[in-house]
Structure formats: C-alpha cells, structure tokens
Amino acid sequence: MKTWIPFLCLAALFASCEKDVELHTDKQEPKLVVEAQIESTQSPVVVLSNSLDYFSTVDAATLNNTYVHNAKVTITAGTKVYPLTEFAVQLPGGFYFYYYGISVTTSTPLFGEYGKKYDLQIETGGKVYNASTTIPLLAKKIDSLWWKPAPNNSDTSKVVLMARVTDPPGYGNYIRYYTKVGQQDFFPGRNSVYDDQIIDGVTYDIQVDKGYNKNEKPTREEAGYFKRGDTITVRHSNIDKATYDFWRTWEFSYQSVGNPFSTPGKVLGNISNGGLGSFCGYASQYKTLIIPK
Structure with a gap:
C-alpha cells in the first residue's frame, strides 16, 4: 500500500495547482456586409448590414437592427450611373426586410443584360466600398x-x-x-x-x-x-x-x-x-x- 503514497501526493499537488483561466476576446468594430446581385432581365438587389461579434446572441430583433440605412448606393453600367433607393418590406412579427433597388418611378430602369459588366459603389459611415461583377453569356x-x-x-x-x-x-x-x-x-x-x-x-x-x-x-x-x-x-x-x-x-x-x-x-x-x-x-x-x- 505504501507504494501508492507518492502517486496520491502527486495527484494532490496537481489538484492544488489548478487555476481558473479567463479568456478575454477582442471586441471587433462592425464591418459592412454586402449581399448584392444583378440577374439577367432583372433589376439589381443590394442588402446592407453590419457584422456581429462571434459571441453575439442572434435572434430576429438583433438581425433586424443590423441593417444599414441611408447609404448612397449606385451601380454603373458602361457610362451610365444608376442610383438605388432604399425599400422596406414588412415581415411577420413586426420586422422588416430592407434592401436597395431601382425605383419604379425612375425614367431610366436598369435590367441585367448578358455579357455586361457592372460596378457597385456604396458610401456609408464615412467610407466608400466598391465591387464589380459580370453577367456572362448564357452559354452552359x-x-x-x-x-x-x-x-x-x-x-x-x-x-x-x-x-x-x-x-x-x-x-x-x-x-x-x-x-x-x-x-x-x-x-x-x-x-x-x-x-x-x-x-x-x-x-x-x-x-x-x-x-x-x-x-x-x-x-x-x-x-x-x-x-x-x-x-x-x-x-x-x-x-x-x-x-x-x-x-x-x-x-x-x-x-x-x-x-x-x-x-x-x-x-x-x-x-x-x-x-x-x-x-x-x-x-x-x-x-x-x-x-x-
């Protein structure tokens, strides 16, 4: 039985050395999140929101508060610049879906065309963001x-x-x-x-x-x-x-x-x-x- 005494003492020593470790994660400033598309024969749709922290509690109310409002959004096709307007669509539960698109009252509608390039520009929060995409030919x-x-x-x-x-x-x-x-x-x-x-x-x-x-x-x-x-x-x-x-x-x-x-x-x-x-x-x-x- 005496042969087990050193092992028991060693186990007690490790137990007495246990220490609580607290992890302090860095707070990240929200980043702009862009969900934008333009499809052939369709008008463009741009959804803007702010990112959430990794450990954020995510629910419908939280997501509803991430939308970015009052941004200046334009799409350029060739030499023509198209301003986009913010719209709100009511959802069940009293929430809304917000997006930027072409106003139906505009005299210059924009619809996606095969083989064309489009440039997106967003101005919000004192920053300017750019992106480009193409609608390929319908080959496949x-x-x-x-x-x-x-x-x-x-x-x-x-x-x-x-x-x-x-x-x-x-x-x-x-x-x-x-x-x-x-x-x-x-x-x-x-x-x-x-x-x-x-x-x-x-x-x-x-x-x-x-x-x-x-x-x-x-x-x-x-x-x-x-x-x-x-x-x-x-x-x-x-x-x-x-x-x-x-x-x-x-x-x-x-x-x-x-x-x-x-x-x-x-x-x-x-x-x-x-x-x-x-x-x-x-x-x-x-x-x-x-x-x-």
Missing part, C-alpha cells in the same frame, strides 16, 4: 429535365430529379443552381456551384438535388429528394469566376461549422475596403418539370 444550358424513383428507398413517393446539360468547349464555364417547388422560394443546393474542369465541351446527365433553406437543417431522410406531385422549377445560372469563388468558399465554410477536424477556410468576397460579402451577376435559365402523383 440545361437541355432537358426528367425524374426517376429514388433508388434504394422504400418510400415510393420520393423521386430524384435528373438533368441533361451541355457544356460549351473551352474552360471557364461556372454555374450555380437553385430549385423551387410550386410557389415556394428558390433555394440553392447543398453544393450549388460547379466548374467545368472535368466535363469541358460535353453533354452529360447529372442528378439535381433539391435546394433547401440554409436556416433549416434538412433531415437525412428528406435531403436531396423531391416527391410525386411536385412542380419543380430549376434556376440554372451561368456565373463569373469571382461569383463562383465566393459561393464555393462560403459553402465550404458553412459545412465546416462545428467540425473540429475541418480545415480552416476563408470566404473570398469581392467587396473593397474591408467589406464582407459579394456582388454577383447571374445569367439565368429557368426550366420547369411537373412530376405526376
């Missing part, structure tokens, strides 16, 4: 959509959506896709952006997973599947390299949250002067398929 297209029963699944109501896509010759054709069911909103897939590094200049068949709201985790049983009776619309958008890099790194970061073994990643935005987020251009094709019950 969906030829057809069809469905088939979900494989290895006992639930006969579940189906998978298939698409035949033609990629034009020459590397550098990037796409992002979204899906919607009925009159619901469009949502991107879990991995929604793709390049043409291994499928350049060919026609290929691919499964199109159902997009979902990133604020709601889909169950493993439902992820990716559609159902009989669904009316499905696919938004298939050609994008430029900067837009591809933003969403590729954003989705990697989103999927890595909470994983202690994941590789750290940086989201590659295109906003100058330390701003976060992106200004993205989309050349979009829409295709609809009705799945019988």
